[in-house]
Amino acid sequence: MLSRRNALRAAMVGGAAAAGAAVVAPAAAQAAVRDEGWVSVLDHGAVGDGVADDTAKIQAALNAANASVPHRSVYFPPGRVFRVSEELSLAGYTNATIAGNGATLELAGAKPTAAHISTVLRLADVREVTVEDLTIRDTDRTQVYNGLLLAKANRCVIRNVRVIDVRYTGISVFDDPPGASDDVLITGCVTEGTRQGISVNGRDIRIIGNHVAMDWWSTDEAERGPWQDSSDYYDGINVLAGSDRTVVSGNTVTDCGQSGIYTQSLKNLVVADNTITGCVLRGIEIDGQRKHLEKPSDNVPEAQKLRAHGVTITGNTLMDNLGNINILYALDVTITGNRVHNKRKSTCIAVNQGSHHVVVVGNHCRQDDPDRAAIWVKPVETVNGTVVPGATEVTVAWNNVEAAVDWYAPADAVIMQRTGDAEISAVGTIKTTGKMLATGGIGVGNSAAASRPGTVVRKIEVFSPTGASLGFVPVYNSIT
Structure with missing residues (x-):
């Protein structure tokens, strides 16, 4: 063979x-x-010289592999360039591998297609399939194709796949409606010069250790002026509406035309240990608005908008993005241990409208813009007679901030910030049940034991930032 x-x-x-x-x-x-376990594309007439159109020959090899019982894997000889002009596809493929071995599928002279409808390599209704070590490249960018797309994929792996210059999404796991794909790993992949790097809307999707690079700043588009909706360079990694249990970890995302990591209304998301630099808009954007699931004509009231639910953003490094971490319509969010350096006219971390139960703790924020707060929590506002919701139940604590303006937040946000050696400032309402242990600004004194309901049994002494005592706050016990 x-x-x-x-x-x-x-x-x-x-x-x-x-x-x-x-x-x-x-x-x-x-x-x-x-x-017998393999089908070589050469056996079905593909040449791989970068000149001959191998589309029909490769499709014949894919069909032969899929017709076998059990299914056979597909082999591309290393180092060859296989020119294709339209979509290659497989449906119902199971327990097999498409092994690129460093070979390239080169889209050239592509047949016309509706925007992002066609894909260089599309796999649907697949189970336990691996696609690995394959390069997909668009050489003339005349048509809007995806690179690699999996739909209704179960227990699949996309490994060491490189997609270059396709005009829509590089690598996608996408279902309509969302959630049909389950347990997919995307790892070690590279997308360059695509409109969107990696996009998913399934369950248990892991996007780990990939590199997404758009190099927007060096494009002709950047020279023509500000970013536009019709941009050829959009978001780096997308976790779209309906996703559940998604992990985005250890990726490098650079110079995107919009956000580095962009997510919509979803559940159970972890964004950890990524490096995101030079994006034209946000570094990490959590956008849980219902607009992604509703038609504009539905006119969903603000109070009924969906949220991203259950989000952890931790250990990421974000530098030189226009706004670095932005949370919008998100519920139960933890933002911890990130390093953010902002050189542009924006904030390091923004907890925006419609967000609820958000903790911002232990981050390092360096804010070069002297006029904007490093950490910003949106208050309730009235705009043209319409009440725009703010963020609620927000705690901002123990962040290391290098900025002219540390934070801006409404009065009901809890702000606990160390301002100097052994100094702590606290703003907002702090609630505690049980014991409260604190040092460097809060002292505890004792008085006589309680003898009847309402007796003072202990006091908390509060100090100013300069160390001066602001007096004692009584704490009462009720006894029977």
Whole structure:
């Protein structure tokens, strides 16, 4: 089947003949089984010289692999460039591998397609399939194609795939409606010069250790002026409406035309240990608005908008983005341990409208803009007679902030900030049940034991930032 394997099989059979007939049958049988597990695109007439159109030949190889029982894997010889002009597709493929071995699918002279409808390689209704070590490249960018797309994928792996210059999404796991794909790993991949790097809307999707680079600042589009909706360079990694249990970890995202990591209304998201630099808009944007699921004509009231629910943003490094971490219509959010350096006219961390139960703790924020707060929490506002909701139940605590304006927040946000050696400032309402242990600004004194309801049994002494006592706050016990 494969020239190298056929040569190996011939050598094995020849050696067995010299040694005796008893050895021949097992060796030959093992080699045959190995060959029967693969289909080479060369066996179906593909050339791989970068000149001949190999679309029909590769599709024939894919069809042959899919027609086998069980399904066979597909082999691309290394180093070859296979020119294609329209979509390649597989449906119902299971328990097999598409092995690129460093080969390239080159989209050239692409047949016309509606925007982002066609894909260079599309797999649908697939299970336990791996796509690996394959490069997909668009050389003339005349049509709007995706690179690699999986739909209704279960227990699949996309590994070491590189997608360059396609005009829509580089790598996508996308279902309509969302959530049909389950348990997919995207790892070690690279997307460059695409409108969107990686997009998903399934369940249990892990996007780990990839590199998304748009190089927007060096494009002709950047030279023409501000970013536009029709941009060829949009978001880096997208976790779209309806996603559940998604992990985005250890990725590098650079110079995107809009956000580095952009997410919509979803559940259970972890964004951890990513490096995001030079994006034209947000570094990490959590946008839980219902508008992504509703038609504009539905006119959903503000109070009924959906939220992103259950989000952790931790250990990320964000530098030189226009706004670095932005939370909008998100519920139960933890933002902790991130390093943010903002050089532009925006904030490091913004907890925006419609967000609820948000904790911003232990981050390092360096804000070069002297006129904007490093950490910003949106208050309730009235705009043209309409009440615009703010963020509620927000705690901002123990962040290391280098900025002219540390934070801006409404009065009901809890702000606990160390302002100097052994100094702590606290703003907002602080509620505690049980014991409260504190040092460097809050002292505890005792008085007589309680003898009747309402008796003062202990006091909390509060100090100013300069260390001066502001007096004692009584704490009461009720006794029977």
